[in-house]
Amino acid sequence: MVTLTINGKLVRAREGEMLLDAIRREGIEIPATCQHEAVEPYGACRLCTVEITKADWGGWKNHVTSCLYPVQEGLIVSTHSEDVIRIRKTILDLFLARCPNAELIQNMAAEYGITRTSYEEVPDGNDCILCGLCTRVCDKMGFQAISTVGRGHGKEVAPPLGEAPPDCVGCLACAQICPTNYIKFTDDGTTRTIWGREFELVKCETTGQPTITKEFAAYLVKHRNIPEDYFTRCDSAHREELAKTMGRITHWGRQEEA
Amino acid sequence: MCITSSRQLKQVRKEFLDGDARFEKKVMICCGTGCLANGAQEIVDEFDSILRKKRIKGFTIEAVRSTGCHGFCEQGPLVIIEPRGTFYTKVKVKDVADIIEKSIRSDEVIDKHLYTDPATKQKIERYPDVAFFSHQQRIALRNLGKIAPHNIKDYIANGGYQSLAKVLTTMTPDDVITEVSKSGLRGRGGGGFSAGRKWRSCADVESDTHYVICNGDEGDPGAFMDRSIMEGDPHSVLEGLAIAAYAVGAKEGFVYVRDEYPLAVVHMQKAIEDCRKEGLLGENIFETNFCFDVHIARGAGAFVCGESSALMKSVAGEVGEPRAKYVRSVVKGLHDQPTVLNNVETFANIPIIFEKGADWYAGIGTKKSTGTKVFSLVGKVRNTGLIEVPMGITLRQIIFDIGGGIIDDRPFKAVQTGGPSGGCLPESKLDLPVDFDSLTENGSMMGSGGMIVMDDRTCMVDVAKYFTDFLVKESCGKCVPCREGLYQLHKLLVKISEGRGEESDIDRMEQLSEVIVNASLCGLGQSGPNPLLSTLKYFRDEYTAHIRDKRCPAGVCRELITYNITDECTGCMACISACAYHAITGQKKKVHVIDQEKCTKCGACVAACRFNTIDVR
Ligand SMILES: Cc1cc2nc3c(=O)[nH]c(=O)nc-3n(C[C@H](O)[C@H](O)[C@H](O)COP(=O)(O)O)c2cc1C
Ligand code: SF4
Ligand code: SF4
Numbered sequence: 078m079v080t081l082t083i084n085g086k087l088v089r090a091r092e093g094e095m096l097l098d099a100i101r102r103e104g105i106e107i108p109a110t111c112q113h114e115a116v117e118p119y120g121a122c123r124l125c126t127v128e129i130t131k132a133d134w135g136g137w138k139n140h141v142t143s144c145l146y147p148v149q150e151g152l153i154v155s156t157h158s159e160d161v162i163r164i165r166k167t168i169l170d171l172f173l174a175r176c177p178n179a180e181l182i183q184n185m186a187a188e189y190g191i192t193r194t195s196y197e198e199v200p201d202g203n204d205c206i207l208c209g210l211c212t213r214v215c216d217k218m219g220f221q222a223i224s225t226v227g228r229g230h231g232k233e234v235a236p237p238l239g240e241a242p243p244d245c246v247g248c249l250a251c252a253q254i255c256p257t258n259y260i261k262f263t264d265d266g267t268t269r270t271i272w273g274r275e276f277e278l279v280k281c282e283t284t285g286q287p288t289i290t291k292e293f294a295a296y297l298v299k300h301r302n303i304p305e306d307y308f309t310r311c312d313s314a315h316r317e318e319l320a321k322t323m324g325r326i327t328h329w330g331r332q333e334e335a
Numbered sequence: 336m337c338i339t340s341s342r343q344l345k346q347v348r349k350e351f352l353d354g355d356a357r358f359e360k361k362v363m364i365c366c367g368t369g370c371l372a373n374g375a376q377e378i379v380d381e382f383d384s385i386l387r388k389k390r391i392k393g394f395t396i397e398a399v400r401s402t403g404c405h406g407f408c409e410q411g412p413l414v415i416i417e418p419r420g421t422f423y424t425k426v427k428v429k430d431v432a433d434i435i436e437k438s439i440r441s442d443e444v445i446d447k448h449l450y451t452d453p454a455t456k457q458k459i460e461r462y463p464d465v466a467f468f469s470h471q472q473r474i475a476l477r478n479l480g481k482i483a484p485h486n487i488k489d490y491i492a493n494g495g496y497q498s499l500a501k502v503l504t505t506m507t508p509d510d511v512i513t514e515v516s517k518s519g520l521r522g523r524g525g526g527g528f529s530a531g532r533k534w535r536s537c538a539d540v541e542s543d544t545h546y547v548i549c550n551g552d553e554g555d556p557g558a559f560m561d562r563s564i565m566e567g568d569p570h571s572v573l574e575g576l577a578i579a580a581y582a583v584g585a586k587e588g589f590v591y592v593r594d595e596y597p598l599a600v601v602h603m604q605k606a607i608e609d610c611r612k613e614g615l616l617g618e619n620i621f622e623t624n625f626c627f628d629v630h631i632a633r634g635a636g637a638f639v640c641g642e643s644s645a646l647m648k649s650v651a652g653e654v655g656e657p658r659a660k661y662v663r664s665v666v667k668g669l670h671d672q673p674t675v676l677n678n679v680e681t682f683a684n685i686p687i688i689f690e691k692g693a694d695w696y697a698g699i700g701t702k703k704s705t706g707t708k709v710f711s712l713v714g715k716v717r718n719t720g721l722i723e724v725p726m727g728i729t730l731r732q733i734i735f736d737i738g739g740g741i742i743d744d745r746p747f748k749a750v751q752t753g754g755p756s757g758g759c760l761p762e763s764k765l766d767l768p769v770d771f772d773s774l775t776e777n778g779s780m781m782g783s784g785g786m787i788v789m790d791d792r793t794c795m796v797d798v799a800k801y802f803t804d805f806l807v808k809e810s811c812g813k814c815v816p817c818r819e820g821l822y823q824l825h826k827l828l829v830k831i832s833e834g835r836g837e838e839s840d841i842d843r844m845e846q847l848s849e850v851i852v853n854a855s856l857c858g859l860g861q862s863g864p865n866p867l868l869s870t871l872k873y874f875r876d877e878y879t880a881h882i883r884d885k886r887c888p889a890g891v892c893r894e895l896i897t898y899n900i901t902d903e904c905t906g907c908m909a910c911i912s913a914c915a916y917h918a919i920t921g922q923k924k925k926v927h928v929i930d931q932e933k934c935t936k937c938g939a940c941v942a943a944c945r946f947n948t949i950d951v952r
């Protein structure tokens with residue numbers, strides 16, 4: 078265990094834990110859009126920036142992103158210093174110029190007193206905040222069906238070559254993790270469409286309830302040692318389980334590889 | 336054959352030099368990318384075809400060497416005749432027969448190929464007397480233009496691989512690191528971090544696997560020192576890399592070369608293969624326990640891929656995006672193993688440090704920035720090209736002594752150093768010593784050694800806009816302050832250059848810059864506002880002129896200038912036909928007039944006017 082100070086209060090945290098987790102445990106709210114427990118920290122939005130110093134740093138301070146900064150003994154953290162608030166406000170202001178209609182950003186900005194961007198709105202802005210959660214979760218599932226393409230201001234999330242992604246199995250992990258609901262899909266109980274592809278759903282042999290897509294089922298049977306008939310049985314609890322954390326499935330895979 | 340000792344290296348050297356002693360003269364033809372583009376290969380071929388037909392005493396095609404870049408590309412193709420060092424510029428295929436006849440068969444110097452000093456208008460025969468070369472001190476570039484890069488024996492004949500032999504057979508890894516630290520060598524890729532310290536931190540990490548990587552991404556547009564070294568002296572890089580590998584305990588190394596450098600890839604690859612053949616790479620090098628091999632990794636050509644963590648991802652086959660470096664790459668780098676990454680020029684300095692000693696190296700340059708630095712000098716100077724100078728030399732010496740001053744003797748306005756995220760320094764800083772710390776203290780940086788000289792017709796708002804735009808496009812786009820912040824900075828700069836600027840915009844840009852610097856993930860974002868901040872610092876008046884007076888003092892920003900014909904107009908009508916927009920009217924021998932409604936400010940009339948009577952402001 079290590080001991081550190083957060084906003085003046087002595088706090089204990091587990092070695093190797095990230096600052097953001099320790100901060101949240103204290104009930105302190107700071108915005109963080111690219112962080113999610115299902116995937117590794119990424120450090121893209123910079124909203125979770127906090128100020129750190131140590132008693133022996135001679136007054137020197139640093140700004141770090143708490144989502145991927147490991148806790149350290151004797152660290153003194155301020156989550157809402159003047160500089161940090163200025164950074165956060167500026168980032169939210171910049172975000173609003175690109176994604177003026179994204180509710181998540183609107184709400185976060187409102188908390189910091191911003192309702193309209195003070196910058197020039199980006200002409201072809203949309204709701205994608207480029208948090209990279211979708212591509213990271215897709216990678217983690219083992220599909221790597223979508224990725225970020227391009228660089229600079231024109232970077233976007235897309236399937237390879239902008240075509241229907243051949244490696245996508247229609248699991249919806251990306252759409253479910255997307256914090257701004259930018260990734261659109263349809264599902265009528267028989268077919269599901271996402272990223273311009275159509276998937277047929279497996280149905281429960283007894284109730285006729287849809288479970289998951291055929292491609293996803295085939296993948297899990299092949300790569301994760303799941304019994305072939307597993308998805309032809311409908312069980313609301315087990316379905317809920319599946320939908321809730323896709324990360325678990327990866328976890329099974331890990332054990333299998335180990 | 337396998338070279339297994341320093342004695343055998345000496346034997347190779349002796350054989351090579353004995354072979355060379357047959358020749359009364361040698362011809363060095365620059366075959367760097369610049370000279371090749373101007374036909375250097377055809378010149379080599381012409382020598383070959385003439386010498387096949389004609390026998391000359393004490394001279395054969397073997398005495399004709401295709402060398403690496405001399406740095407004076409604008410004068411190329413360059414042909415140098417040794418031992419006198421007669422220096423021929425802008426040589427063409429049709430000149431070769433004449434050169435062989437006059438300057439090789441006899442000792443005649445052909446005046447018309449000689450270089451004319453732009454300041455004194457004197458012809459200069461020998462290249463060491465040319466001002467562009469005489470003020471330089473070549474250490475990293477020591478072999479460029481002197482040896483044939485594809486011939487390992489030529490490198491060995493010039494003392495090559497003796498340092499590696501010495502290091503492997505007489506020094507411990509710890510000694511090696513101490514020596515590099517003592518030399519004071521700092522990384523030449525931009526940050527100026529102590530090489531010795533970096534090697535020490537990596538060597539100290541316990542792990543079965545360590546890696547060494549050479550950064551040859553060189554994403555800085557206009558810079559070509561790393562390319563020239565990899566093309567012109569690849570073995571010095573490999574030797575430096577091998578010494579680093581021994582020091583930190585690496586068995587595998589990579590040279591990361593940007594994809595736009597095909598010749599560098601070919602020469603590096605040839606050098607690696609030759610080393611493997613000679614036993615200088617592979618198992619038990621110099622009959623020691625040291626085993627080391629090198630591979631080439633080809634970069635995708637993105638500026639940001641030169642950043643250390645992005646580069647390592649790219650080498651590992653992932654998307655070249657930087658990651659946060661709260662754990663440093665000397666601890667967790669390539670494949671999460673301890674890794675040393677240094678720049679091409681940094682590695683090229685290593686062998687000579689062991690040849691001549693750390694004290695010798697530390698005696699060059701300044702106390703805190705030892706050694707030399709290679710710059711690519713471009714822009715409005717008379718002599719442009721690749722130069723190597725001791726640290727601590729002043730900007731004035733570089734620009735006026737080596738560069739020969741400003742073209743057409745126009746006034747100097749600024750020099751931009753450090754690549755796209757560097758800064759601009761004004762005339763008052765011309766006597767600044769060029770070293771890592773003073774450049775940074777003055778709002779610019781060393782970067783990889785780009786140096787762009789600007790004259791009075793350069794608009795500093797326009798310059799800031801240009802570089803910011805480059806960075807907006809080259810940012811990897813991962814983090815918000817850099818991706819969105821630089822984009823908005825650029826928008827504000829466009830607004831000002833178009834005459835829509837407001838007084839408050841300067842404050843806004845400064846505040847936004849501060850957040851970009853403090854909150855960005857990697858060095859690109861953290862230094863991204865530099866072009867803006869440095870021009871604001873030294874040329875604030877120019878910003879105010881654009882904003883308050885809606886005027887571009889340098890006459891560059893289209894929306895803020897008008898073209899007018901003065902009373903000195905001779906009425907020659909040249910401009911009338913030059914204007915594609917029919918904006919100029921007038922009669923012969925009467926002063927012409929520009930219709931401001933029709934004028935698009937394309938500048939065609941200025942180019943057409945022989946009497947300099949078109950006023951732009
Ligand atoms: C955006 C960016 C681009 C960079 N590009 C290069 C490059 O092209 N070549 C290079 O050697 N270093 C480059 N660097 C610096 C590297 O990250 C790294 O510091 C350097 O290669 C270390 O070698 P050195 O210590 O020998 O300089 C770049 C850094 C940043 C932030
Ligand atoms: S689509 Fe959604 S999850 Fe993916 S990067 Fe954009 S906002 Fe993030
Ligand atoms: S600072 Fe720019 S280049 Fe660096 S990680 Fe952020 S977006 Fe990418």
Ligand code: FES
Nearest residue numbers: 109120122123144
């Ligand atoms: S949550 Fe930490 S950078 Fe986005």
